[in-house]
Amino acid sequence: MGNIVANKNGVLYLLLHLLLLCFLVVGEFDLSGLNYTKFIRQASRLRLERIQKHLEKINKPPLITIQSPDGDIIDCVHKRKQPALDHPLLKNHKIQKVPPEMPKRLIQEEVRNSMSNEATIKGTPRQWQWQMWHSNGTRCPKGTVPIRRSSVHDVLRAKSLFHFGKKQRGFINPARRRADAPDIVSGNGHEHAIAYTGTTQEFYGARATINVWDPSIEEVKEFSLSQIWILSGSFDGSDLNSIEAGWQVSPELYGDNRPRLFTYWTTDSYEATGCYNLLCAGFVQTNSRIAIGASISPVSQYTANQYDITILIWKDPKLGNWWMGLGDNTLIGYWPAELFTHLADRATMVEWGGEVVNSRANGQHTSTQMGSGHFPEDGFGKSSYFRNLEVVDADNSLSSVRGISTLAENTNCYNIRSSYNKEWGTFFYYGGPGNNPRCS
Numbered sequence: 001m002g003n004i005v006a007n008k009n010g011v012l013y014l015l016l017h018l019l020l021l022c023f024l025v026v027g028e029f030d031l032s033g034l035n036y037t038k039f040i041r042q043a044s045r046l047r048l049e050r051i052q053k054h055l056e057k058i059n060k061p062p063l064i065t066i067q068s069p070d071g072d073i074i075d076c077v078h079k080r081k082q083p084a085l086d087h088p089l090l091k092n093h094k095i096q097k098v099p100p101e102m103p104k105r106l107i108q109e110e111v112r113n114s115m116s117n118e119a120t121i122k123g124t125p126r127q128w129q130w131q132m133w134h135s136n137g138t139r140c141p142k143g144t145v146p147i148r149r150s151s152v153h154d155v156l157r158a159k160s161l162f163h164f165g166k167k168q169r170g171f172i173n174p175a176r177r178r179a180d181a182p183d184i185v186s187g188n189g190h191e192h193a194i195a196y197t198g199t200t201q202e203f204y205g206a207r208a209t210i211n212v213w214d215p216s217i218e219e220v221k222e223f224s225l226s227q228i229w230i231l232s233g234s235f236d237g238s239d240l241n242s243i244e245a246g247w248q249v250s251p252e253l254y255g256d257n258r259p260r261l262f263t264y265w266t267t268d269s270y271e272a273t274g275c276y277n278l279l280c281a282g283f284v285q286t287n288s289r290i291a292i293g294a295s296i297s298p299v300s301q302y303t304a305n306q307y308d309i310t311i312l313i314w315k316d317p318k319l320g321n322w323w324m325g326l327g328d329n330t331l332i333g334y335w336p337a338e339l340f341t342h343l344a345d346r347a348t349m350v351e352w353g354g355e356v357v358n359s360r361a362n363g364q365h366t367s368t369q370m371g372s373g374h375f376p377e378d379g380f381g382k383s384s385y386f387r388n389l390e391v392v393d394a395d396n397s398l399s400s401v402r403g404i405s406t407l408a409e410n411t412n413c414y415n416i417r418s419s420y421n422k423e424w425g426t427f428f429y430y431g432g433p434g435n436n437p438r439c440s
């Protein structure tokens, strides 16, 4: 009897490895125009086993599984089984269904917004757009949350298992940079075009509507993202707390060039804590329709239809959790207060904008695009925008942010131009093509 079991396991083991091999062989084909071959390498069996073990930890057993046309596998996982609850500080965490309080809108803001909703915002469709996996037709059952399953390939593309799902340090302190520019260059080839608030205020959240594009990426290791940062702590030390959300194109993380909804958090300046999406324990998802890390569809087209997503992040004043909302009133989930140090109290800075990695692959600036790949001067339908930039104050009230500053390290590569009008409140166009005669 014991022998038969052993043999069965042996056969299973063999099958599993054959399957894995198929995976790896399939992976050699260049699906997106990018060369992934070097990341497949000869991954040693030991490495593959370690990766498998890690995946078993983060890929939770699903009730059902949904195949997306973009290749993603979406697992519907019971919400009590989601990765967040593996966090040692969240052992006895009671999952919140809804935040006790939504941010209040200032009266005049409400009037302004209801007015702007009457008019179609320059051809922007107002209905909530779908994620690509929704076209499967199957929904996640009640009580479950949709989670994008990580594959062996996803991990193999990362520098190491430790680096999988983590963002490399590459932030800038705008205030500091302004004071002693141009000495401070953001590390690791990270380049930004951002708007930011002053550092002397207190913030309890932020909101913006972000134009969605599919910028092209030259190298697998590079990315292009457009997001909100909620920050507290010091930029120079190792205690920076950051909560981030937006859309990103990251061939390394997802294996393709599609823009995807993402979240990020860290409490130690991107060192050991935190990760993208649900790739580590932390973010508690409450929504059963939106998968974090899933691709957004459709995306904006040059001088044609424009699509945008509205992201709101705010601190629930009662329990201190940082919630994330999408669109007008769709709750996605929250970062529990327990995760944070500085952000347990409040944020001291908010940033909005784009970030890319320029690896200088062939000794020159790569042609990885930010935003739409077009400069701010080109305006609507051509350049990417953030509109209706708002912040949440200590009263849990949302209001249009005033007095923002902007920053771009190399305006010949990527730039930003902010403005204000009644319809869009505080807004900006940002981005650029990367490599061009003035950026090389």
Ligand SMILES: *[C@@H]1O[C@H](CO)[C@@H](O)[C@H](O)[C@H]1NC(C)=O
Pocket (backbone or CB within 6 Å): 030, 035, 036, 037, 038
């Ligand atoms: C991809 O990269 C590998 C290793 O760097 C190289 O050997 C191979 O020729 C490349 N393939 C293509 C299609 O460029």
Ligand SMILES: *[C@@H]1O[C@H](CO)[C@@H](O)[C@H](O)[C@H]1NC(C)=O
Pocket (backbone or CB within 6 Å): 065, 066, 067, 068, 069, 135, 136, 137, 138
């Ligand atoms: C939806 O997902 C299921 C389960 O993965 C799969 O069997 C089915 O073929 C998918 N349907 C479509 C229309 O893609």
